[in-house]
Amino acid sequence: MTAPYALDDHALKELIAGELGAVRDRSLGLTTGVLDEDGLTAQVSPLMSPLVWDLAHVGNYEELWLLRAAAGTEPLRPEIDGLYDAFEHPRAERPTLPLLPPDEARAYLETVRARVLDTLGKARFDGDDPLTSGGFVYGMVVQHEHMHDETMLATHQLRRGAPALLDPVLPASPVEPSAAREVLVVAGPFVMGTSDDPWAYDNERPGHMVDLPAYYIDAEPVSNADYLAFMEAGGYDEPRWWTTKGWEWRNGSGKRAPAFWTREGGQWLRRRFGRVEPVPPAEAVQHVCWYEADAYARWAGKRLPTEAEWEKAAAWDPDANRARRYPWGDHYEPGRANLGQRALRPSEEGAYASGASAYGVRRMVGDVWEWTSSDFHGYEGFRSFPYKEYSEAFFGPDYKVLRGGSWATHPLAVRNTFRNWDYPIRRQIFTGFRCARDVR
Incomplete structure (x- = not known):
């Protein structure tokens, strides 16, 4: 991937068009053909939006910044702006809103994207305008959609039921132990x-x-093995490793292991995108909060x-x-x-x-x-x-x-x-x- 600097306008436009296409392919891959309409409109946790909200939100954000702000076009769907304003509606209440259904959300994204690509050809990256200089506003929109794709992955992880996402084999990387810890x-x-x-x-x-x-x-x-050592040493039961607020969280939450971990028959298992598997000892531990990380470090x-x-x-x-x-x-x-x-x-x-x-x-x-x-x-x-x-x-x-x-x-x-x-x-x-x- 080329860095978004030291490019002339033509090369920068090619980079932007390619990245806009790549991120949209990713978004659709997380929402199209993996769940039915009910799965896209359901809320799996009050911490997360329904997937269909994220899908239409990235389109609305793209319209706001690349069409209205950067290109000066008239609004396409001004009546939905409030529905997809993340500050106007917290995640817990988004399922109650009259959201665009999945097919309509995808059609809206297609319309926005077609107009964005049309205006991109005429865009000028004005060095005196911080919004367009270096293609900043385009980079902001692409990064924003990638962030929501990661949020959608977190939503998939919280889902119960059969796996919805393919589990690719991690590309081979030679394992070379560090010389020192x-x-x-x-x-x-x-x-x-x-x-x-x-x-x-x-x-x-x-x-x-x-x-x-x-x-x-x-x-x-x-690693998971490192963190298991903390758990087996009674790390969750020793107040001296925890801050005052951390100990309050530990007592109030009842948590004694990373999220999605369970213990069965003397073995720790984890649920990962609908698959239950033994916790791999050498992988980096994930799904721990700051209080847990801080307690481990003290221990x-x-x-x-x-x-x-x-x-x-x-x-x-x-x-x-x-x-x-x-x-x-x-x-x-x-x-x-x-x-x-x-x-x-x-x-x-x-x-x-x-x-x-x-x-x-x-x-x-x-x-x-x-x-x-x-x-x-x-x-x-x-x-x-x-x-x-x-x-x-x-x-x-x-x-x-x-x-x-x-x-x-x-x-x-x-x-x-x-x-x-x-x-x-x-x-x-x-x-x-x-x-x-x-x-x-």
């Missing part, structure tokens, strides 16, 4: 965030210098990394004295990370060694979103763009920052500077973690 990141400054990536979001900006003391960070994400004598520590370990090249877009370099290469729904699961320890960062830290993008210890705030000099509801509405101590993407994240929708966030109780998303510790 943790990696030293030496003290010194690095540039955090970005000021020049044309498709980066407002919360990734501006790039700024951060000076960190030396620290150790795990060479790989915490292990470590802590969760700050997001600055995470980004330096992933992005900074100390020899070149600059940041990379991905841990291995500036361009995405499929064999270096478990991204883009290549499989419906994390990879195992030792995989994707060629995707290590300059410091030798493995699997920092893909596999599982990684909890950090940081609350979600804007960087100094932050400016909300193009709307406050993407980032600024979530700033504050209620949300914890996640980094790195998961196996379900598309490569276009993640990079070393990308910041995700969620409540510390969330477990349905594809989250795991790695630990860090101070240099003693």
Whole structure:
């Protein structure tokens, strides 16, 4: 995949058209031919929207930004804007709305897309207009749809019943065990965030210098076997490993294992997209909340990394004295990370060694979103763009920052500077973690 910078207008339009097509194929693959109409309109959990809401929402978002805002066209379906405004209607109430049925939603998407491709041919990427410069608004729409595709995968995971999605074999990656369990990141400054990536979001900006003391960070994400050791050591029953709010969550929720795990006949099993299987010990643990990750880190004598520590370990090249877009370099290469729904699961320890960062830290993008210890705030000099509801509405101590993407994240929708966030109780998303510790 070509990076969306240093391209002339013609090449950028070709990139945009290709990415618009690829993401739509993905969205339709998650909603067409895999479930009947009842399956698309049902709500499997109050945490998630009916799949048909996500489907029409991405079309409405595309119309709002690529037709109305960027091309200045008249609205196609202004009467549905409120139905698909994520801030106007929380997920729990969306099934009660007069949503477009699946066939009508698909027809709406087709109409919007045809007009978008027509206007793309006439588009100008004005360097003085931040909305169109570098094709930003197109990149925003493509990334937005990929994010909803990952949300739809989380909805599929919450479904009960027979599997609806094919389970591809994880592409082979040579397993090369890390030389050490943790990696030293030496003290010194690095540039955090970005000021020049044309498709980066407002919360990734501006790039700024951060000076960190030396620290150790795990060479790989915490595995299922690692986490089972915490469970078997009574980690869920020892208050000293938990924060006050974490212990309240543990007592109130009754949880004693990652989401979708059950114990039968002395063996831990997991439910994965309708399939029940033994928990694979070497895979990165997923479906754990921030409180669980934090408790494990304390039990292990470590802590969760700050997001600055995470980004330096992933992005900074100390020899070149600059940041990379991905841990291995500036361009995405499929064999270096478990991204883009290549499989419906994390990879195992030792995989994707060629995707290590300059410091030798493995699997920092893909596999599982990684909890950090940081609350979600804007960087100094932050400016909300193009709307406050993407980032600024979530700033504050209620949300914890996640980094790195998961196996379900598309490569276009993640990079070393990308910041995700969620409540510390969330477990349905594809989250795991790695630990860090101070240099003693």
